[in-house]
Amino acid sequence: MMNRRTLLAGSVALTGSVTLDKAAATEIMSEGPPLDIVPEGAGWKIRSWECSDGAWRPLIARARLVADDIQIDGRVAQSDYATIHEGLTRRDA
Secondary structure, eight states: OOOHHHHHHHHHHHHSOOOOOHHHHHHHHHHOSOOEEEEETTEEEEEEEEEETTEEEEEEEEEEEETTEEEEEEOOOGGGHHHHHHHHHHHHO
16 A cells, blocks of 8 residues: 555656645745855846746846945846845945
8 A cells, every 4th residue: 555655756756746735836936046145356246036937037137336336237136126235235334
């Protein structure tokens, strides 16, 4: 007799994936990968993320300090702008 764990393990072995229930999938998708800001040359490299068609896709941008303001070249998620500005002005201080 097969139990759920054996059946699930067999399913993963055959298909290479597991189907999550809607609540688990929503929880995973709502969090997304973390925002990443790393020094690069005279500025910073920013990796932000957007969810599109059920998949997280990276948005890569560069930032630099110009006349006491942060200039961002490239796309970042709208929801990350405040965090980026706060993080970079704190790092520059």
